[in-house]
Amino acid sequence: MGRGLVTAIGLILLWEAATHLLGLPPYILPAPSQVATALWLRGEVLAHHALITATEIAIGLVVGVALGTGTALLVVRSPLARRWLMPVVIASQAIPVFALAPLLVLWFGYGLASKIVMAALVIYFPVAAAFFDGLRTTPPAWIELARTMGASDGAILWRLRLPAALPALAQGLRIAAAVAPIGAVIGEWVGSGAGLGFLMLHANGRMQIDLLFAALVVLAAMAITLYYGLDAILRRLVQWQPETLGRSR
């Protein structure tokens, strides 16, 4: 983390020096100091749009995670659902979700709903796949032990398979946190009246490249905060996860 910060600061200094030395116009590449000024002067506008994007991401995450975990639980409990639903879910991943954005705007409008659906769609599959994988790979010996103890299928799912699948779900949630902002911003690019993606397009059209960069900085800060915040919570909740999973990133 510390080294990453030093590298980032080094790159920003290099960027600042390059814009001055090469004499690049601000409408091509503004200097970091100009981006910082835009951040400061347009803070209120940025905060307004950031709040909208953050809302889309948060609701998209809740909906996507709920649908993903629900699907995994359903297909694990029901062989019928596994046979009929899983092939469709897997095949659906061949469709580039971002290509659906125009349709989603058409169906759900220019407001929050289309962006929430977009974010939920990109989150859904990694969560469903990771959780399903975790649920079906419970060590068989644990399940046998539980059976000799007289456990019902429901108790085995709730007390054994579910906690055993939490490290896998946590990996799915980390991927979800990384892709959720992408989903929301793509939705905003295709059609919206607000949000950081909208602000970026708007600023681009008006040659306000410093504002575009400022919006990008806010978006990156949001995405990084979301990822590391979620990661910290998951590490705390799944402290017992095997070392290999804990170190896999």
Add this chain to the structure above:
Amino acid sequence: MRDSAPDIRLERAGVAFDGQTLFRGLDLVLEGGRWTCLLGPSGVGKSTLLRLVADLVPGAPDGRVTAGDGGPVAGRVAFMAQQDLLLPWLDARGNVLLGQRLRGEKPDTARAETLLADLGLAQATQLRPAAMSGGMRQRVALARTLMEDRPIVLMDEPFAAVDAVTRLRLQALAAERLAGRTVLLVTHDPLEALRLGHVVHVMTGRPARLSDPIRPPGTPLRPVDDPALLALQGELLRRLAEDAE
């Protein structure tokens, strides 16, 4: 209160995997309240025979498993495996209480703590498995087995994964704590079988056969340096080696 430990009879037991017969037509009696040890090389089918008693063999294996008192076998069996099978997200106490929690019963925390303390784990009740040694983990697994308080106990090489000294200690603990129950212990260690068993059967061949019962002199828990026991161990090792050839 635990009911009395019944005889368990396996009649004409047979299991085949992928068209290969592991054993067929096997008869075995586990005497009520006594330790029966099943000795044999790895892969001969000992664990499968034990799993047959526990009703854990998939498909429809041949044969019948009945209890001498006419009651059901299912629901009266406690199972202890080579791996401790402790759940990594539960502490020692939580693992001991697993059976009660799975059955939706009120967890008897006091009894779990007493059992852990009896097995020398009073300070470890809140430790997770990752923080325990192999010996500690296996003692927690023994406490979990005892917590179930079943008259029939099936043990599948439960001490194979620990060092020799720990193994001797665990054997002593198990012999003391499981006295009076119908125990089937599967092992590939002749000394362990002779030390703990009232009756020892040797399982060899493919399809596997069971030897006539061997009744080591004296009563379990026999001393490891007993000359008679060591002589018998040598004989059993010779028999296993001959079978391997």
